[in-house]
Amino acid sequence: MTGELLQYGFMQRALIAALLVGLTAPSVGVYLVQRRLALIGDGMGHVALAGVALGVLTSTQPVLTALGAAVAGAVAIELMRASGRSSGDVALAIMFYGGIASGVVLISRAPGGTPANLNAYLFGAITTTSRADLVVFAVLAALVLLATLGLAPRFFAVSNDEEYARAAGLPVLGYNLLLAVITAATVVISMRVVGLLLISALMVVPVATAQLVTGSFRTTVLLSLGIGLVVAVGGTAGSYYADTPSGGSIVVLAVATFAVTSVATRLRSALTRRTREQPGPVPG
Amino acid sequence: MHVTGTVGPGSPVVELRGAAVGYGDRPVIRDIDFTLTAGEVVVLLGPNGAGKSTVVRGILGLAPLMAGTLSLFGVPADRFRDRHRLGYVPQRHTIVGGVPSTVTEVVASGRLALRRPFARLRPHDREAVAAAIGVVGLSDRSGASVATLSGGQQRRVLIARALAAEPDVLVMDEPTAGVDAANQEILAATLQTLVQGGRTLLLVAHELGPLERMVQRVAVMRDGRMTYDGPPISGGDGAYHRERQGHVHHLDLGRRAELGLGLTGDTR
């Protein structure tokens, strides 16, 4: 079965792209969850779509134009957050919806631009990853992981208590901007296999699953990377057999993992409580 | 336990002159003259909203200085680079983030300013972190998730985080609030040890409580101004307001001796 899967070039590329995004998305997402900004990746996906449309229109590589749009959006978001304006929330909404709306409009005007084409960008498709895409994804993933893992103590400190980090003399704005840019890069890595509307889920759900069973930041990071990798590769392979959009399959798998883990941990704590209350074998 | 550069006893470590600090463009505290000298233990008192935290935040560079000058260890604040020499325990804290983290992980984040990016934790860093956790009496919980600690224990984690950088000066915003009497005693004893080890302390509090024994100077804030700066007076908070006759900023050494306070630095 595995043999059949791997004999197609498009499938090999899709699986490599899945592996890259499966590792990078939770490594960034853990800091977004820590700051309770879980939805920011979603917004960047919206903005990236405008970049994709621009690429399609001008027949430039959409991956590169999406990267440009997402990074510009990320920097704008972070500067807005830093300025602390109370209207920041509304400004974000305007930017996000402006991004996705202009993306949809632009793509529909592109030669050969059809809604089906759009779906692949939004929800992922296994047939779309090109060799050139893979090169960009691999470089971005390496840079993202170098930053998220290499600078982990710093991102942890800045995300855990921004004010304290500032008092300690850390360049907080710099780290926030860097985190925003690597979030944007991760969104772009996701755009072939996972899709721009679903990438946020792959950043957040593996982390949410991991922290059900962990007590430390370090184990949360490592476990969420493992979960991200398994659901991304598994979902991509599954979408080949089930003929479903790969992004949707990956996220369904991730959410299912979360649900099962959540039920299992609840059952376990309920059981231990019962055994503690009534010593001896648990009845029933 | 020593950080780069030494501070001779008696030299100013924090110096505010005619300072105004605020938020947005509105100054909240005005015309503050305040000096913290190496080796001193000073408590900042005052009612809610008086501006105590704002003074502290101004010193730490968390709220902008709108008028006057601030120097740290004799260097103008905007040119001061060794911020880790000032340890900070914030008043309100969001110690529990969206992701679990252990006591050791949070305390280790206090040590970052001393480490280079991408550098691995050195043995000395680990020792300093473990020592800081030991000082606040949480060694047996060092691997526990901070979310499983009580509020008072979490506050002690934040004190340990400040200690992990081995700072020369500790600035603590209401370290005793929400801590029970027994643990306030323990905290006071801990602080006493730190002072004996050569640290300078600036504490914010509502009442002196068990800190009374070790405090050499009290500064009282009211409506954004400093209304008293001098030795502690027995008779409670009200006494400071009756004693309002102007700023008592610089007690001469003779008066200090007279009051039995001793000179700064002789506590060790």
Ligand SMILES: Nc1ncnc2c1ncn2[C@@H]1O[C@H](COP(=O)(O)OP(=O)(O)OP(=O)(O)O)[C@@H](O)[C@H]1O
């Ligand atoms: N972030 C902020 N933005 C705007 N105004 C603020 C901010 N923080 C405090 N203030 C204002 O500054 C004044 C002084 O506040 P501060 O926190 O310094 O008081 P405090 O003496 O520490 O009080 P407490 O005992 O309640 O901690 C208050 O009137 C408050 O409304």
Ligand SMILES: [Mg+2]
């Ligand atoms: Mg306060």
